[in-house]
Amino acid sequence: MTSTKTSSDPNSGRAAPNLTRDWPIATYNALKAANVRHMSFVPDAGHSTLIDCFIQDPDVITNVLTTEEEGIAIATGAWLGGIRSVVLMQSSGVGNCINMLSLPVQTRTPLLILVTMRGEWNEFNPWQMPMGQATQASLEAIGVRALRAETGKDVVETVEQAATMAYEADQQIAVLIGQRLLGKKQW
Amino acid sequence: MVSDMNIPTMNRRAAVDKLLAERDGALVVTGLGSPSYDVHIAGDTDANYYLWGAMGGAALVGLGIALAQPDKRVMVITGDGEQLMAFGGLATIAVAKPQNLDIIVLDNQHYGETGMQSSHTGQGIDLSKIAEACGFAKTDQLMELDEVNELCEALKEPAGGPRLFVLKVKAENLPRSLPPRDATYTKNRFRAHLGLPTC
Numbered sequence: 199m200t201s202t203k204t205s206s207d208p209n210s211g212r213a214a215p216n217l218t219r220d221w222p223i224a225t226y227n228a229l230k231a232a233n234v235r236h237m238s239f240v241p242d243a244g245h246s247t248l249i250d251c252f253i254q255d256p257d258v259i260t261n262v263l264t265t266e267e268e269g270i271a272i273a274t275g276a277w278l279g280g281i282r283s284v285v286l287m288q289s290s291g292v293g294n295c296i297n298m299l300s301l302p303v304q305t306r307t308p309l310l311i312l313v314t315m316r317g318e319w320n321e322f323n324p325w326q327m328p329m330g331q332a333t334q335a336s337l338e339a340i341g342v343r344a345l346r347a348e349t350g351k352d353v354v355e356t357v358e359q360a361a362t363m364a365y366e367a368d369q370q371i372a373v374l375i376g377q378r379l380l381g382k383k384q385w
Numbered sequence: 386m387v388s389d390m391n392i393p394t395m396n397r398r399a400a401v402d403k404l405l406a407e408r409d410g411a412l413v414v415t416g417l418g419s420p421s422y423d424v425h426i427a428g429d430t431d432a433n434y435y436l437w438g439a440m441g442g443a444a445l446v447g448l449g450i451a452l453a454q455p456d457k458r459v460m461v462i463t464g465d466g467e468q469l470m471a472f473g474g475l476a477t478i479a480v481a482k483p484q485n486l487d488i489i490v491l492d493n494q495h496y497g498e499t500g501m502q503s504s505h506t507g508q509g510i511d512l513s514k515i516a517e518a519c520g521f522a523k524t525d526q527l528m529e530l531d532e533v534n535e536l537c538e539a540l541k542e543p544a545g546g547p548r549l550f551v552l553k554v555k556a557e558n559l560p561r562s563l564p565p566r567d568a569t570y571t572k573n574r575f576r577a578h579l580g581l582p583t584c
Contacts, residue, residue: 236452259452261481264473271442271474275414275449278434278572280581283449301439301446305568 217350221379222247224354225312229284232361234310235259236276236283238269244314244380245286266291267298274307282365285311289333290326292372296340302370303341309370310360311342319377330377337372348376393528393553397491400533400552401462402427404489407537408460411487412450412575416443416463418498419559420491424462426562431578435564435571441470444488448478451486454579458485460540465492465506465551472515478547479519487540488516488549493556501556513551522546528553 217224226248229237237252238261239245252258259281263269266287273283287295292313302309316323317330337344345360347353356373363369401423405413414434415421420443421435434450436443447461468475468490478486494507506512513524522545527536536550565571573583 236449261448261452261477264476267441268445268471268474268477271439271445272449272452272477274442275446275451276453277449278446278575278579279450279453280576280579281453298439298442301436301442304438305572307572 217354218379219350221350221353223251224350225357226251228354228358229361230255232358232365233282234284234361235281236261236273237286238263238272238283239286240264240266240269240288240291242286242288242314244288244375245312248312249286265294267295270295270298270309270311271301273309274301274305277307282308283310285309287311287313289313289315289317289374290329292333292336293329296336299337299340299342299370306368307370308364308366308368309342310357310364311372312357313372313374314380315374315377317377320382321377322382334374342370342372344372344374346374346376347379349379353379393493393555395528395530395533395552395554397493397552397554398423398426398559399530400491400554403530403533403537404460404462404540407540409458409541411458411460412454414443414447414450414459414461415564416440416461416467418464418467419493420462420464420467421564422559422562423491425564429564431574433564434575437564437566437568440467441474443467444471444478445474447486447488448474448481448483451483452481455483455485457579458487458540459483461486461488463488463490464497465490465494465504465512466496468512469505469510475512475516475519475521475549479516479521482546484522484544484546486547487544488547490549490551491554492551493554495556497556497558501558506551511551513549516547516549520546521549523548524550526551526553
């Protein structure tokens with residue numbers, strides 16, 4: 199006999215979210231629930247849906263950056279002024295940030311970075327390899343905690359708890375979103 | 386050969402004194418090195434946020450504060466070398482269009498902290514023209530201390546966007562006046578000044 203959901207099931211009639219596909223929207227919702235009101239970014243294909251969600255949100259201020267370390271300084275200033283910021287970048291951008299990360303690390307200012315990984319899974323561009331391989335080690339060397347997420351569900355849960363550790367426990371955290379989830383870049 | 390007419394003579398501390406005497410509640414962020422000492426010796430307050438490192442970060446920290454506190458004016462006081470490291474940041478600030486962010490560059494055309502090596506601004510790079518090209522609402526380059534009086538008045542006028550002013554100051558290493566080096570202390574008192582919880 200085929201089992202069916204009963205009317206008492208709270209999920210009845212509502213499809214479970216497909217987080218493999220829709221993790222960016224669920225991540226956006228998690229960051230909104232954490233009261234994030236500022237987002238800065240250097241564009242990345244893996245972050246495109248999340249970037250669009252924030253840009254279209256009139257309650258969130260967004261800054262497009264010329265280089266990723268600007269976002270670290272802006273996020274520190276935003277916290278000084280009383281609002282929570284998230285910085286979106288690709289793994290290659292982490293290398294641009296290293297000295298500027300001394301600012302939130304040394305001032306013990308909450309920082310949340312979401313990093314889409316390159317150079318680790320099905321990568322076709324050899325120029326992405328060095329920084330992709332060095333991303334986690336670089337972050338940890340400067341004093342930023344790096345947390346990896348490999349599935350859509352994993353991304354959402356990791357961002358949710360990282361937001362708590364960043365904004366409430368004064369930590370500097372990067373969530374590294376695995377390239378296996380993002381898929382091979384389409385040309 | 387460079388004539389004496391082109392060598393800046395403005396006293397940086399006298400200029401900063403004037404700017405801070407007329408700050409009118411502005412929040413102040415300083416770039417590392419001499420600008421931090423100049424602002425500190427003018428009078429330490431909870432509304433000052435001094436950088437001791439993170440070179441290239443001052444104007445962008447200022448942007449973050451300005452976006453978070455739209456009803457307060459933010460004044461970044463930094464040096465030519467520090468702002469040169471955030472060349473692209475001027476583009477980011479111009480695109481962000483904050484109406485409450487003013488950047489003051491104390492431009493002695495040298496890296497004073499490291500042995501007075503010549504910087505780009507003594508070799509033809511004019512940061513006020515760069516900011517103007519980026520789309521800043523108002524920019525200027527000041528050569529004389531008397532001009533700072535007019536600048537103080539101009540800064541009280543509402544801005545249509547970010548403003549940047551280069552003050553050509555004498556290249557000299559004045560006695561240091563050291564702000565607190567404990568970064569969390571400075572952060573917490575700045576936030577407390579704004580009525581924000583310290584943790």
